[in-house]
Amino acid sequence: MNIIINxxxxxVPFSVALLLASIGEMFxxxxxxxxxxxxxxxxMGAFIGMLIPFSIGGGGAVAAGWxxxxxxxxxVIGALMGLFFGLxxxxxxxxxxxxxxxxxxxxxxxxxxxxxxxxxxTQSIPGLSSNPxxxxxxxxxxxxxxxxxxxxxxxxxxxxxxxxxxxxxxSWGLEVRAVGTYPRAADSMGINVNxxxxxxxxxxGALAGLAGAYLSVCQIKMFSDDLIAGRGFxxxxxxxxxxxxxxxxxxxxxxxxxxxxIQYNVQGLGINIPYEFFVMLPYVVVIVVLAFTSRNQTxxxxxxxxxxxxxxxx
Amino acid sequence: xxxxxxxxxxxxxxxxxxxxETRPVFLAQCFMxxxxxxxxxxxxxxSVVFAGGSTEAASGEDDGQYKVALIIExxxxxxxxxxxxxxxxxxxxxxxxxxxxYEYSERMTTVDSExxxxxxxxxxxxxxxxxxxxxxxxxxxxxxxxxxxxFAFGTSSDIVGDNVFTYMPESEETGYLSGIMAGLLTxxxxxxxxxxxxxxxxxxxxxxFILGVQDVNPEASINVAFTGxxxxxxxxxxxxxxxxxxxxxxxxxxxxxAIGALRACAEYPDVLWLxxxxxxxxxxxxxxxxxxxxxxxxxxxxxxxxxxLDEGVKGGVCIPMxxxxxGFVFDYNPALSSVVTDEIRAKVDEALSAFKAAPGVLSxxxxxxx
Numbered sequence: 001m002n003i004i005i006n007x008x009x010x011x012v013p014f015s016v017a018l019l020l021a022s023i024g025e026m027f028x029x030x031x032x033x034x035x036x037x038x039x040x041x042x043x044m045g046a047f048i049g050m051l052i053p054f055s056i057g058g059g060g061a062v063a064a065g066w067x068x069x070x071x072x073x074x075x076v077i078g079a080l081m082g083l084f085f086g087l088x089x090x091x092x093x094x095x096x097x098x099x100x101x102x103x104x105x106x107x108x109x110x111x112x113x114x115x116x117x118x119x120x121x122t123q124s125i126p127g128l129s130s131n132p133x134x135x136x137x138x139x140x141x142x143x144x145x146x147x148x149x150x151x152x153x154x155x156x157x158x159x160x161x162x163x164x165x166x167x168x169x170x171s172w173g174l175e176v177r178a179v180g181t182y183p184r185a186a187d188s189m190g191i192n193v194n195x196x197x198x199x200x201x202x203x204x205g206a207l208a209g210l211a212g213a214y215l216s217v218c219q220i221k222m223f224s225d226d227l228i229a230g231r232g233f234x235x236x237x238x239x240x241x242x243x244x245x246x247x248x249x250x251x252x253x254x255x256x257x258x259x260x261x262i263q264y265n266v267q268g269l270g271i272n273i274p275y276e277f278f279v280m281l282p283y284v285v286v287i288v289v290l291a292f293t294s295r296n297q298t299x300x301x302x303x304x305x306x307x308x309x310x311x312x313x314x
Numbered sequence: 315x316x317x318x319x320x321x322x323x324x325x326x327x328x329x330x331x332x333x334x335e336t337r338p339v340f341l342a343q344c345f346m347x348x349x350x351x352x353x354x355x356x357x358x359x360x361s362v363v364f365a366g367g368s369t370e371a372a373s374g375e376d377d378g379q380y381k382v383a384l385i386i387e388x389x390x391x392x393x394x395x396x397x398x399x400x401x402x403x404x405x406x407x408x409x410x411x412x413x414x415x416y417e418y419s420e421r422m423t424t425v426d427s428e429x430x431x432x433x434x435x436x437x438x439x440x441x442x443x444x445x446x447x448x449x450x451x452x453x454x455x456x457x458x459x460x461x462x463x464x465f466a467f468g469t470s471s472d473i474v475g476d477n478v479f480t481y482m483p484e485s486e487e488t489g490y491l492s493g494i495m496a497g498l499l500t501x502x503x504x505x506x507x508x509x510x511x512x513x514x515x516x517x518x519x520x521x522x523f524i525l526g527v528q529d530v531n532p533e534a535s536i537n538v539a540f541t542g543x544x545x546x547x548x549x550x551x552x553x554x555x556x557x558x559x560x561x562x563x564x565x566x567x568x569x570x571x572a573i574g575a576l577r578a579c580a581e582y583p584d585v586l587w588l589x590x591x592x593x594x595x596x597x598x599x600x601x602x603x604x605x606x607x608x609x610x611x612x613x614x615x616x617x618x619x620x621x622x623l624d625e626g627v628k629g630g631v632c633i634p635m636x637x638x639x640x641g642f643v644f645d646y647n648p649a650l651s652s653v654v655t656d657e658i659r660a661k662v663d664e665a666l667s668a669f670k671a672a673p674g675v676l677s678x679x680x681x682x683x684x
Contacts, residue, residue, distance in 0.1 A: 006556070006559040006560060010552070010556060010559060014552055059598055060598070112421075116389070120391060121389065121390075121391025121392065121397070122389075122391065122392055122547075122570075122573055124573075124577050124580075124597060124598060124599055215548055219548065219551070220547055220548045220551040220574055220577060220578070221577055222547060222573070222574070222577050224392070224547050224573070225388070225389060225421065225545075226388075226545040226546065226547070227547060227548060229543065229545070229546040229548060229549070231548075260552070261552070261556060264539060264552065264553050264556040264557075265556055265560065267537075267538070267539035267540065268506075268537030268539050268557065270684075275512060275539065275540045275542075275684075276542065279541070279542035280542075
C-alpha cells in the first residue's frame with residue numbers, strides 16, 4: 001500500500017513541468033502554430049528562474065519572494081520568446097517546424113552561455129519548499145498525494161480547468177480556436193488572425209518558461225546545461241496525446257509521470273528484465289496510447305502549421 | 315507578372331502601387347525580410363557556436379611542448395566526469411611545467427567531435443584526448459588516417475590502434491569503499507544506487523558498491539536503478555527521491571548526473587550520500603550530505619601519457635586506473651566526520667591498504683548480478 005501511495009504522491013509533482021509546458025503548447029497549436037521551440041523556452045525559463053534567487057543568495061537561502069520573482073521573470077522571458085517566435089512564423093511566415101527547431105537551439109544555447117557567464121558550473125539553490133495545505137494534507141492517503149506539495153503544483157493543476165474555461169467559454173478562446181481552425185473565415189469576421197496568434201504564442205511561451213523554472217526552482221533546485229533533457233518535445237507530444245483538450249493533456253502528463261515513477265520503483269525490485277526496458281517504458285506507453293486514440297482526432301486544429309496570408313486565397 | 319506581384323503585396327503597398335510606388339516598397343519589404351532572416355540565422359548560429367563551449371590556451375607555446383586537446387561531451391565544471399579530466403590535465407601541467415599546451419572543447423556530441431578533432435589535427439596537436447567511450451569510432455577512424463598523432467579515450471580497455479591510448483578506471487575499488495560505508499551507515503538497511511547506464515566505469519562502480527555493502531552488512535537491500543542518461547539531472551533527482559521515499563537512507567550514484575540525486579538527498583534530513591567525485595564535496599548539498607568521496611586522479615594518467623610520448627610510444631596501451639597506481643583518490647568530508655565511526659574508518663583503511671598494495675583485488679566484480 002505504501003509503495004502505491006508513494007508512487008502517486010511523486011507522480012503529481014513530477015508531472016507539473018510537462019503539464020504547464022503542454023498546456024501552453026496547446027494554446028499555441030489551437031491558434032494554428034506548433035512550437036517545437038518549447039524546449040528552448042523551457043531552458044531559458046529554467047535559467048532565469050534560478051538566476052534570480054542565486055544572484056540574491058549566492059546559492060544560499062533567500063526569502064521565498066525571490067523564488068517567486070524568478071518564476072515570474074521566467075514566464076515573462078517565455079512570453080517574449082513566444083512573441084519572437086511569432087515574429088518569425090506569423091509575421092514572416094517562416095516554416096514553423098524549422099523555426100521551432102531554431103528556437104530550441106537558440107534557447108538551449110543562450111541559456112547555457114548565459115549560465116556559464118553569470119553563474120559558472122552546475123549550481124544548486126535552496127529553491128521553493130513544500131507548502132502542505134493545513135487540514136487537507138492530514139487526510140489519509142489523499143493528503144499525501146494531493147496536498148503536500150509546493151504552491152506551484154497546486155496552481156498548475158488549478159490552471160487546467162482555467163485553461164479549459166479560457167479556451168471554451170471566453171470570446172478570446174473562441175477566437176483562438178477560430179484562427180486555428182479556419183483563419184480565413186475568422187479574418188472575414190473581423191478577427192485579427194496575427195494578433196490572436198501572437199497572444200496565444202505569448203501565453204504558451206509564458207507557460208513553457210514557467211515550466212522550465214519549475215524544474216530549476218521547485219523540483220531539482222539547480223541548473224545545468226542539459227536540465228530540460230527533451231521534456232519540451234515530450235510536452236509537444238502530449239498535446240497530440242491529449243487531443244488539444246486541457247483535461248486530457250493533464251491526464252497524459254500524469255500518465256507519463258506515473259509510468260516514469262513506476263519504472264523507478266520496479267527497477268529496484270530485482271526483476272530479471274534489462275533496465276533499458278523500464279527506462280523506455282513511459283515513452284512506449286505514451287506511443288501505444290497515442291496510437292489507439294489517434295483515430296478520432298476531431299479536435300485537431302485544421303490550420304495547424306499553416307501560415308496565414310490574407311492576400312492569398314487558399 | 316504584375317498579377318503575381320499583387321499576390322504577395324500588402325493592401326497598403328497595393329494602394330501605393332496605384333501611385334507608382336509599388337516596386338520600391340516591394341523591394342524594401344523583401345530586403346527587410348531577408349535582412350531579418352539573415353540576422354536570425356546569425357544569432358542562432360552564434361548561440362550554437364557558443365553553446366559548443368569555449369576553447370582557451372592555458373599556456374604559451376614553446377619548443378618541446380606537447381599540444382594536448384581535450385574533447386568532452388559536457389563541461390569542464392560539471393562536478394563530475396568532464397571536470398575530473400580537465401583538472402587532471404591542469405594538474406599534469408603543474409607537475410610538468412612548460413611541457414603541455416592545452417586546449418579543450420566542451421559539449422561535443424559524438425557527431426560533432428570529428429570535425430573539432432580534425433581542426434586540432436590541422437593545428438598540429440600531438441595528443442587528442444576524447445573523454446568518453448562514445449568517441450571510440452571517431453578516434454579509431456582518425457587514428458588510422460593520422461598515424462603521427464596520438465589519441466586517447468576512455469573508459470575502455472580496447473586496443474584500437476598503435477597511436478591510441480585507452481584508460482580504464484577500475485571503479486569497483488571506489489564503489490567498494492562507498493559500499494562499506496553505506497552498509498555501516500544505513501539505519502533502515504535500505505540503500506539506493508542512482509546510475510546512468512549499466513556500462514563502463516558506472517557498471518564497475520555499481521558492482522563494487524554491492525560487494526562492499528554485502529561484505530559489511532549482508533542484511534541490507536540495495537536498490538540499484540539507472541536513469542538511462544549521463545546528464546539528466548532531473549531524472550536522477552526523481553530516481554533518488556523515489557528511492558528515499560521507499561526507505562533508502564544512504565545513497566550513491568555514478569557520473570555527472572549523480573549531482574541531481576545528491577541535490578534530492580539534501581531535501582531529506584536523515585539521508586546521507588557517498589560521492590564518486592571529490593568535486594561533489596564543494597557543493598552546499600555535498601557539504602551537508604556527502605560523507606566521503608572518491609575521485610579519478612587523471613593527473614597520473616596524463617603525466618603517464620606525456621612520459622610515453624617522450625619515450626616515443628604513441629599508443630597501443632591501456633592504462634588502468636586504481637588505487638595501486640594512484641589513479642584514484644579518496645577523502646572524507648570533514649563537515650560530516652561525526653557520522654564516520656571508528657569501525658567505518660577501520661574497514662575503509664583496511665580496504666584501501668589492500669587496494670594500494672596490489673591491483674585487481676576485486677577481480678570478481680563482474681560476477682555480481684544487479
